[in-house]
Amino acid sequence: MSDESDLYFRQIAVGDMANLVYLVGSRSTREALVVDPAWSVDSLIDQAEQDGIKVVGALVTHYHQDHIGGSIFGMEIEGLERFMDRSPGPIHVQKLEAEGVAKVSGIPRSEFREHEGGDIIELGGIRVRLLHTPGHTPGSQCFLVEEAGQPSQLVSGDTLFLGSCGRVDLPGSDPEQMYESLNGTLRKLPDETLVFPGHLYSEEAQSTIGEQKETNPFLRVANLETFLQFMGA
Numbered sequence: 698m699s700d701e702s703d704l705y706f707r708q709i710a711v712g713d714m715a716n717l718v719y720l721v722g723s724r725s726t727r728e729a730l731v732v733d734p735a736w737s738v739d740s741l742i743d744q745a746e747q748d749g750i751k752v753v754g755a756l757v758t759h760y761h762q763d764h765i766g767g768s769i770f771g772m773e774i775e776g777l778e779r780f781m782d783r784s785p786g787p788i789h790v791q792k793l794e795a796e797g798v799a800k801v802s803g804i805p806r807s808e809f810r811e812h813e814g815g816d817i818i819e820l821g822g823i824r825v826r827l828l829h830t831p832g833h834t835p836g837s838q839c840f841l842v843e844e845a846g847q848p849s850q851l852v853s854g855d856t857l858f859l860g861s862c863g864r865v866d867l868p869g870s871d872p873e874q875m876y877e878s879l880n881g882t883l884r885k886l887p888d889e890t891l892v893f894p895g896h897l898y899s900e901e902a903q904s905t906i907g908e909q910k911e912t913n914p915f916l917r918v919a920n921l922e923t924f925l926q927f928m929g930a
């Protein structure tokens with residue numbers, strides 16, 4: 698990334714479940730969105746403020762507690778409730794995920810912007826393209842951060858991890874949809890696209906689509922049948 702870039706981008710490790718969260722925005726407008734504010738929400742907004750950036754909304758990859766807050770394993774994660782206290786702004790949710798996000802987080806749907814796949818949010822010279830990537834959950838989405846003259850960056854949530862992919866044995870999961878999201882949608886992105894996953898389950902915290910196509914077994918299966926066998930479905 699050259700100094701010409703307008704992109705403001707931070708990857709931050711938070712919480713007890715190896716989550717990676719992101720601040721994505723524009724250096725020229727000094728505004729950013731926070732991806733999946735669940736753990737340590739104050740520290741995320743404080744980090745942006747220290748950088749001179751105002752958090753103007755949240756992007757939600759999917760409705761699991763470690764991404765939006767709520768109660769899990771007897772633990773309370775502050776999540777979107779704390780986000781709304783600190784920094785009221787629209788919460789961008791895939792429309793198929795809205796009901797689940799409301800139920801788990803306790804935030805009413807009226808606070809959401811409900812999106813279709815392909816929607817774009819603009820911040821200065823930065824475009825955040827919302828990719829609908831069902832499989833882990835019905836309304837899982839990835840965020841493709843685009844800027845003219847720069848390689849795009851994919852914030853991949855629990856759809857694509859480095860060397861693996863999200864679970865498909867949970868309520869609402871669908872292994873066939875996961876196959877299509879990985880091999881239909883994400884595999885078609887240009888090789889130089891940078892990949893930033895929702896959990897640090899690998900040694901490295903970032904990769905590229907090209908590298909994942911070569912090394913990630915879930916992007917290398919020949920067809921749906923093999924994928925389903927591989928997933929034990």
Ligand SMILES: [Zn+2]
Binds near residue numbers: 759833855
């Ligand atoms: Zn998840």
